[in-house]
Amino acid sequence: GLFGSFGGRFVAETLMPLILELQDEYTTAKNDPEFQRQLAYFQGDYVGRPSPLYFAERLTEHFGGASIYLKREELNHTGAHKINNCIGQVLLAKQMGKKRIIAETGAGMHGVATATVAARFGLPCVIYMGTTDIERQQTNVFRMKLLGAEIIPVTSGTGTLKDAMNEALRDWVTNVDDTFYIIGTVAGPHPYPAMVRDFQAVIGHETRSQMLEKKGRLPDSLVACVGGGSNAIGLFYPFLDDPDVQMIGVEAGGKGVKSGLHAASLNGGTPGVLHGNRTYLLQNEDGQITDAHSISAGLDYPGIGPEHAWLHEQKRVEYVSATDDEALEAFQVCCRQEGIIPALETAHALAEVAKRAPTLPREHLMVINLSGRGDKDMTSVAHHLGDK
Numbered sequence: 536g537l538f539g540s541f542g543g544r545f546v547a548e549t550l551m552p553l554i555l556e557l558q559d560e561y562t563t564a565k566n567d568p569e570f571q572r573q574l575a576y577f578q579g580d581y582v583g584r585p586s587p588l589y590f591a592e593r594l595t596e597h598f599g600g601a602s603i604y605l606k607r608e609e610l611n612h613t614g615a616h617k618i619n620n621c622i623g624q625v626l627l628a629k630q631m632g633k634k635r636i637i638a639e640t641g642a643g644m645h646g647v648a649t650a651t652v653a654a655r656f657g658l659p660c661v662i663y664m665g666t667t668d669i670e671r672q673q674t675n676v677f678r679m680k681l682l683g684a685e686i687i688p689v690t691s692g693t694g695t696l697k698d699a700m701n702e703a704l705r706d707w708v709t710n711v712d713d714t715f716y717i718i719g720t721v722a723g724p725h726p727y728p729a730m731v732r733d734f735q736a737v738i739g740h741e742t743r744s745q746m747l748e749k750k751g752r753l754p755d756s757l758v759a760c761v762g763g764g765s766n767a768i769g770l771f772y773p774f775l776d777d778p779d780v781q782m783i784g785v786e787a788g789g790k791g792v793k794s795g796l797h798a799a800s801l802n803g804g805t806p807g808v809l810h811g812n813r814t815y816l817l818q819n820e821d822g823q824i825t826d827a828h829s830i831s832a833g834l835d836y837p838g839i840g841p842e843h844a845w846l847h848e849q850k851r852v853e854y855v856s857a858t859d860d861e862a863l864e865a866f867q868v869c870c871r872q873e874g875i876i877p878a879l880e881t882a883h884a885l886a887e888v889a890k891r892a893p894t895l896p897r898e899h900l901m902v903i904n905l906s907g908r909g910d911k912d913m914t915s916v917a918h919h920l921g922d923k
């Protein structure tokens with residue numbers, strides 16, 4: 536389970552039997568036509584896939600350069616890419632005879648997607664969520680309750696995603712026999728980063744065939760925001776062996792990487808171990824995890840998926856960052872030009888498009904992962920714009 540020197544399994548011994556059972560179950564499922572048929576069925580009739588690859592004519596005109604295409608993951612059921620992964624993992628949980636589902640959440644999109652599949656498959660569900668995020672993503676908190684999930688507020692640390700994941704991992708170690716932990720991003724011990732990537736790779740597979748059908752060739756560049764990195768790797772993965780397809784991952788630059796108040800684990804971090812895998816993370820010289828900062832709860836995480844750490848070292852993907860302010864600006868441009876209200880996480884990818892598209896010719900085909908919709912962010916954005 537290694538991506539170069541990244542990834543692996545840094546977990547308590549008590550977890551190993553379940554991890555090995557999960558790895559066997561997943562390896563079997565990957566090659567099991569019945570599992571793949573079930574997955575495709577729910578991706579189609581329940582999630583609503585394939586998501587459109589939409590030519591954003593107004594954004595293209597507005598930036599005056601590259602041809603901009605949006606991969607509309609915000610149109611999936613529940614409003615983000617997270618459901619792609621939750622369907623796959625809940626099917627595994629059922630196959631393994633698990634009786635209880637737990638998850639962590641920051642933006643609440645993974646929490647809602649987990650509560651959604653738990654409801655649909657008749658399993659009790661507990662979601663761990665930091666109190667900071669409960670405050671800034673209230674619509675998703677209410678949606679989780681409507682879907683029947685129990686939410687456990689996490690007050691430790693900064694009360695954000697990292698802290699929620701710590702508590703979810705503790706629950707999992709305690710209830711390893713009857714509980715399945717649906718991890719919401721490409722983090723955690725092997726096989727999670729590879730498994731979550733595989734469930735999200737439907738994004739890239741669809742994008743490939745949609746672009747070939749529309750333009751008769753592959754896209755020139757792919758842009759996606761990076762929190763833990765699941766929507767990005769899902770878009771990038773099917774293209775990794777196409778050397779002419781450029782890939783840009785956009786981290787949360789917060790108040791600016793130099794300010795120290797950011798969540799840019801690659802651009803502002805160093806190698807270390809967190810949440811069961813070796814990757815890049817924000818830490819001080821003693822190896823203590825330092826606080827992340829981002830206007831967007833879903834990017835507010837001091838780590839990153841180990842495959843991204845490896846792709847960064849291999850220089851196959853270019854990782855840049857966008858600040859809170861740049862994301863807020865791009866958020867508004869998307870609303871006004873395309874009539875699409877993106878999630879604040881997604882707005883970080885759009886901020887990079889604002890910088891990069893004008894420098895490219897119209898023939899350049901640029902695909903952005905529109906990872907989620909922004910309903911959840913209305914009060915937060917109103918608050919921040921009020922400061923303008």
Ligand SMILES: CC/C=C(/N=C/c1c(COP(=O)(O)O)cnc(C)c1O)C(=O)O
Pocket residue numbers: 615616617639640641642643644645646696718719720721760761762763764765766767832833834878880881906907908
């Ligand atoms: C797993 C915790 C992350 C969450 N969300 C992250 C997120 C992200 C960043 O997560 P990744 O794709 O895994 O980097 C991007 N776009 C949207 C709309 C998101 O909600 C969540 O709790 O909903």
